[in-house]
Amino acid sequence: MKLLFTDIKELLQVRETAVEKLSGEEMKELPTIKNAWLLIEDDKISDFGKMEDLPEIKADETINAQGKIVLPSWCDSHTHIVYAGNREQEFVDRINGLSYEEIANRGGGILNSAKTLQETSEEEVYRQSAQRLEEVMSLGTGAVEIKSGYGLTKEGELKMLRVIKKLKENYPIPIKSTFLGAHALPKEYKGNTAAYIDKVINEILPEVAKEKLAEYIDIFCEQGYFTVEDTHRLLSAAKAYGMKPKIHVNQFHAIGGIQAGVEHEALSVDHLEVMRPEDIESLKNTATMPVALPTCSLYLSIPYTPAREILEAGLPLALATDFNPGSTPSGNMNLVVSLACIKMKMTPEEAINAATINGAYAMDLSETHGSITKGKKANIILTKEIPSYAFLPYAFGTNSIDYVFINGKKVK
Numbered sequence: 325m326k327l328l329f330t331d332i333k334e335l336l337q338v339r340e341t342a343v344e345k346l347s348g349e350e351m352k353e354l355p356t357i358k359n360a361w362l363l364i365e366d367d368k369i370s371d372f373g374k375m376e377d378l379p380e381i382k383a384d385e386t387i388n389a390q391g392k393i394v395l396p397s398w399c400d401s402h403t404h405i406v407y408a409g410n411r412e413q414e415f416v417d418r419i420n421g422l423s424y425e426e427i428a429n430r431g432g433g434i435l436n437s438a439k440t441l442q443e444t445s446e447e448e449v450y451r452q453s454a455q456r457l458e459e460v461m462s463l464g465t466g467a468v469e470i471k472s473g474y475g476l477t478k479e480g481e482l483k484m485l486r487v488i489k490k491l492k493e494n495y496p497i498p499i500k501s502t503f504l505g506a507h508a509l510p511k512e513y514k515g516n517t518a519a520y521i522d523k524v525i526n527e528i529l530p531e532v533a534k535e536k537l538a539e540y541i542d543i544f545c546e547q548g549y550f551t552v553e554d555t556h557r558l559l560s561a562a563k564a565y566g567m568k569p570k571i572h573v574n575q576f577h578a579i580g581g582i583q584a585g586v587e588h589e590a591l592s593v594d595h596l597e598v599m600r601p602e603d604i605e606s607l608k609n610t611a612t613m614p615v616a617l618p619t620c621s622l623y624l625s626i627p628y629t630p631a632r633e634i635l636e637a638g639l640p641l642a643l644a645t646d647f648n649p650g651s652t653p654s655g656n657m658n659l660v661v662s663l664a665c666i667k668m669k670m671t672p673e674e675a676i677n678a679a680t681i682n683g684a685y686a687m688d689l690s691e692t693h694g695s696i697t698k699g700k701k702a703n704i705i706l707t708k709e710i711p712s713y714a715f716l717p718y719a720f721g722t723n724s725i726d727y728v729f730i731n732g733k734k735v736k
């Protein structure tokens with residue numbers, strides 16, 4: 325099956341030779357071809373170039389993309405889209421002035437989602453999660469990471485991870501699975517974090533590994549949640565099973581989570597709303613990708629990750645949604661890219677690089693996804709007719725996507 329796009333107004337993120345990730349100054353450049361063609365053969369990008377050099381191609385289908393832009397689909401490297409129920413009542417309570425503590429005392433927060441998850445059947449969790457996955461695919465996401473973390477019991481965590489596994493089997497986009505058993509402390513462990521970490525390490529982790537349910541390990545390293553010491557213990561234990569860390573750090577406080585992540589060769593450290601100079605320093609000359617989650621900052625009214633400081637230090641940066649029922653009930657990467665420009669002062673070039681190739685890196689997918697490169701998977705976005713690619717972040721809230729293609733097939 326040969327699918328040919330002709331007369332593309334601009335083809336974005338064209339990398340003749342594949343790059344692993346982009347850092348600092350490199351992120352300012354977004355290579356493009358104006359008035360381009362793109363050939364997809366079966367599920368892969370086969371060739372591309374300028375219209376004036378278009379060779380004779382016998383395509384099965386040709387799409388005239390006049391006035392439209394083509395770019396690689398978004399790579400969302402941090403989500404919690406497998407969950408049960410929603411928390412819009414807490415949202416309303418917050419508007420009405422209730423504090424987090426009051427909401428938590430009423431049984432809200434992560435523990436609320438955990439209770440609902442435990443009470444919902446695996447089939448129903450799958451049904452709800454599949455719906456969310458289909459939604460984000462239609463919004464241009466072509467690769468995604470999904471975490472557990474609303475089970476907080478062995479049964480609950482395994483239920484979530486099995487749902488992720490089933491999504492992997494039934495959907496064409498690459499899905500990476502992360503075990504986040506240490507997301508919050510269950511009530512019965514109050515005051516005894518170490519005992520819960522023991523349980524995660526000794527009872528849940530071995531089962532997750534045995535059933536091959538997760539590629540990555542995660543922990544919420546934060547004041548009032550889990551300490552740097554807990555983080556070291558869990559990451560060391562997970563390493564024995566070959567699970568690489570992708571961890572929640574520096575969301576509300578800088579307590580040394582980044583340093584712990586770097587020490588354990590984390591693939592990514594995520595959130596980073598609160599960054600000390602030594603945190604930026606620790607990330608230099610490492611293989612760890614910093615990941616910013618601007619829609620979470622928007623929703624919680626907390627600071628945005630200091631992208632300019634991170635980039636000016638020569639570091640890379642990826643963008644992701646953090647799609648979850650509590651702090652970011654949205655999986656819209658287009659909005660993430662807009663907010664990165666509006667609130668974090670990233671240029672459209674930097675934001676698009678961060679949401680494509682660097683997002684792919686944060687899921688070990690940069691060899692196959694995240695750029696327009698021959699041989700990579702044909703996961704692409706075809707926009708509507710728009711004046712330029714800067715229009716994508718500029719017209720925030722507008723759906724500028726005409727069609728999304730995954731493995732060369734239209735999904736929307």
Ligand SMILES: [Zn+2]
Pocket residue numbers: 402403404572646648
């Ligand atoms: Zn998260």
